[in-house]
Amino acid sequence: xxxxxxxxxxxxxxxxxxxxxxxxxxxxxxxASACVILLALAxxxxxxxxKGAQGFTQPTEVYQRGYGDxxxxxxxxxxxxxxxxxxxxxxxxxxxxxxxxLVITQYAPPWLASPVAYVxxxxxxxxxxxxxxxxxLFLAPKLVPVYxxxxxxxxxxPLFGKVATSGRSISTAGxxxxxxxxxxxxxxxxxxxxxxxxLHREAALALGATRWETIRMTVFPYGRSGVVSAVMxxxxxxxxxxxxxxxxxxxxxxxTIDLFSGSNTPSIAANVALKYSERSxxxxxxxxxxxxxxxxxxxxxxxxxxxxxxxxxxxxxx
Amino acid sequence: MTSLDQPTRTSSDRVATSMVSARLxxxxxxxxxGIAVAVGALCLLLGLGLVPAVLIGALVYLxxxxxxxxxxxxxxTATDRMMTGLIWATFAIALAPLISLVWQVIARGVPAINSTxxxxxxxxxxxxxxxxxxxxxxxxxxxxxxxxxISVPIGIMTAVYLIEYGKKNSFARTVTFLVDxxxxxxxxxxxxxxxxxxxxxFGPGYKSAIGGSVALSLLMVPxxxxxxxxxxRLVPDDLREAxxxxxxxxxxxxxxxxxxxxxxxxxxxxTLAISRVIGETAPLLLIAGATDITNTxxxxxxxxxxxxxxxxxxxxxxxxxxxxxxxxxxxxxxMLLNLVARVLGKVLSPKQG
Numbered sequence: 014x015x016x017x018x019x020x021x022x023x024x025x026x027x028x029x030x031x032x033x034x035x036x037x038x039x040x041x042x043x044x045a046s047a048c049v050i051l052l053a054l055a056x057x058x059x060x061x062x063x064k065g066a067q068g069f070t071q072p073t074e075v076y077q078r079g080y081g082d083x084x085x086x087x088x089x090x091x092x093x094x095x096x097x098x099x100x101x102x103x104x105x106x107x108x109x110x111x112x113x114x115l116v117i118t119q120y121a122p123p124w125l126a127s128p129v130a131y132v133x134x135x136x137x138x139x140x141x142x143x144x145x146x147x148x149x150l151f152l153a154p155k156l157v158p159v160y161x162x163x164x165x166x167x168x169x170x171p172l173f174g175k176v177a178t179s180g181r182s183i184s185t186a187g188x189x190x191x192x193x194x195x196x197x198x199x200x201x202x203x204x205x206x207x208x209x210x211x212l213h214r215e216a217a218l219a220l221g222a223t224r225w226e227t228i229r230m231t232v233f234p235y236g237r238s239g240v241v242s243a244v245m246x247x248x249x250x251x252x253x254x255x256x257x258x259x260x261x262x263x264x265x266x267x268x269t270i271d272l273f274s275g276s277n278t279p280s281i282a283a284n285v286a287l288k289y290s291e292r293s294x295x296x297x298x299x300x301x302x303x304x305x306x307x308x309x310x311x312x313x314x315x316x317x318x319x320x321x322x323x324x325x326x327x328x329x330x331x
Numbered sequence: 332m333t334s335l336d337q338p339t340r341t342s343s344d345r346v347a348t349s350m351v352s353a354r355l356x357x358x359x360x361x362x363x364x365g366i367a368v369a370v371g372a373l374c375l376l377l378g379l380g381l382v383p384a385v386l387i388g389a390l391v392y393l394x395x396x397x398x399x400x401x402x403x404x405x406x407x408t409a410t411d412r413m414m415t416g417l418i419w420a421t422f423a424i425a426l427a428p429l430i431s432l433v434w435q436v437i438a439r440g441v442p443a444i445n446s447t448x449x450x451x452x453x454x455x456x457x458x459x460x461x462x463x464x465x466x467x468x469x470x471x472x473x474x475x476x477x478x479x480x481i482s483v484p485i486g487i488m489t490a491v492y493l494i495e496y497g498k499k500n501s502f503a504r505t506v507t508f509l510v511d512x513x514x515x516x517x518x519x520x521x522x523x524x525x526x527x528x529x530x531x532x533f534g535p536g537y538k539s540a541i542g543g544s545v546a547l548s549l550l551m552v553p554x555x556x557x558x559x560x561x562x563x564r565l566v567p568d569d570l571r572e573a574x575x576x577x578x579x580x581x582x583x584x585x586x587x588x589x590x591x592x593x594x595x596x597x598x599x600x601x602t603l604a605i606s607r608v609i610g611e612t613a614p615l616l617l618i619a620g621a622t623d624i625t626n627t628x629x630x631x632x633x634x635x636x637x638x639x640x641x642x643x644x645x646x647x648x649x650x651x652x653x654x655x656x657x658x659x660x661x662x663x664x665x666m667l668l669n670l671v672a673r674v675l676g677k678v679l680s681p682k683q684g
Contacts, residue, residue, distance in 0.1 A: 035580060035582050035583070036580050036581050036582040038582075039581075039582035039585070039586075040492075040496050040581075040582070042488055043488045043489070043491045043492035043495070043496055044492055044496070044497075045488075046484070046485045046486075046488035046489040046492060047488075047489045047492045047493065047497070047502075047503075047506045049485055049489075050485065050489055050506065050509070050510060050513070050552060050556070051505075051506060051509065053549055053552070054509055054513060056524065056528065057516070057520065057521075057524040057549070060524055060527040060528045060531065061520070061523060061524060061527055063527065063531060064526075064527035064530070064531060065527070108421065109421045109424060109425055111421075112417065112418045112420070112421025112422065113421050113422050113425055115418050116418055116419060116421070116422045120415065120418060120419065129422060132426065132429065133425060135429060135666075135669070136425070136428075136429055137607075138606055138607070138665055138666070138669055139429075139432065139610075139662065139665070140609070140610020140611070140612070140638055140661055140662070140665060141518075141610065141611075141612065141613075141638075142610060142612045142638040142641050142642055142658075142661075143432065143436065143610070143641075143658050143661065143662060144432070145642075145645075146641060146645065146654065146655075146658055147428075147431070147432045147435055147436070149645070151431070151432075151435050152428075152431075192425075192428045195425055223407055223408060223410070223411035224411055224414075224415065225410060225411040225414040225415070226407065226411070228414075246515060249515040250515065252517070253515075253516070253517020253518070253519065253520065254517070255517070255518060255519040255612070255613040256612050256613060256638075256642065259642075260642070260645060282517055282519040282520075282613065285519050285523065285613075285617075286519065286613055286616055286642075289616060289617055300523070301523050301526075301527055304519065304520055304523035307517060307519070307520060308516070308517070308520045311515055311516065311517055311520070312512065312515075312516075314515070315511075315512045315514075315515035316512050318515075319508060319511045319512050320508075322511075323508060323511075
């Protein structure tokens, strides 16, 4: 992190003390704003817990309207759907994102690098509901031949067992999620790749390494932890994305590992969007409880990812 | 350098006399690309679809160039050429969905757009009255404005605290870190939070636009804080010191010197943050509800936004025009905001020199 400010506060002591208490008020307001943000974060946890607590101990029939006999039985198939969609998204997005980050930092001439970065950022600007619309109505049917090919050639693997004719499977949801998390993974990878010390690269080039060898010897080792955290941030996004999954997947009630069948359980977030309008008693509490599970899960993933980034920044700051 | 003094070996003079190893001609990638395009075009003529033809062309390039290189330049250069091709291909692959998506939205959305579409609500006053998305456009603007009114002051003041007052103290470090973590809160969780809070406070079944604004501001605040922080860091300390030297108290220095210097970047960041939340759907489904009537009161009653309208109408047949038209309006709003952000950033950035 580059900073143009010195560690010492430039303001002389009188500048914060005098002036009729104006500074005390201003500083107090600024401090209060920071506190409000912390309170909001705590509030998410508190209110979800307050409202969701009853969701853990509902009568069995409430859970049976969903996926199992108990809260665990209800939430596990959803967790399965969440994780499968996110993993598919990561498998597709990570190599692409690393490649694009390399294009921007190593391959593209300077005049081309920033338009390339801008185009990738545009992917992040497209609203998720439009991704869902496009994925469900346009992309899903187009992917059926691909799924059929996998089924025909690799059908003996249980993953490729059935192919839904509509193409509205968990794989299609994964593909759409991959497009949506591509920009965040690219952005973070790009930053760490750009930080590779110039001397390392030039040393490798001077030894006669080709460009790809230079990247393997200098850029990748230097950026490894940054890429790991980028992948985790992408994972956090993929776990929590709602619309792309709801609008693409035709949800079933049983968890399967059939990637192309149209009967997999939705993700936790998608399940909330599917069921929130059900008026039966207890459902909302259960949904909020699953939301709490999702919140804790994404919080842990994001916390770990940001921790790695912060640690790395401290390392470079010295 | 001893090796230079030694006489070159005469046994293998062809290799030894040239200091450079054999290279492909400078235009080799271009030539192979030409052949690949030709093969792709041939496939297209033979009746294959556009996608397979492009894939075959790309494959020809990715195989032919390394093989040629392998036969002349050796394994290492061949690998390098293949990786160069593959890495550029990743960008092309990422471009494909963006182009396809924008094309689909424009092609299917433009026919739906007309003056009644934009100025009538979804509520039919009589059987043959036209319907439109006016109510959803108004709803989008009100809810997003509400989110901005809540999160912009909080976000900017927090950034001011973090950069100007809380330098390096542990509270500021914690806030910075947690703000980063907050950027990853799933939008549906923000919606559930607003829903849980408002139903606890105002009783079950509560729906209103302000709840949606609260949920969206939870998603927006971290972006505003981050953008403002970045900009305040760029303000040179010389400016602050010059202001102190004139006897200006710190808070006047911040409001009269630091913030005006950074205002261009801050406005850009805020506009980008707005463009991110304006397309949010999931939280609003839960707390803001859906309606076909134009509702301008943010404190009571359901209010529909464009994304919610698209989501709600997607399953019933006969709504294709409305959903794609609404999608086009939404994407135009988002892209306009992005454009405005870039222009404002350029215009308002402090003059260098």
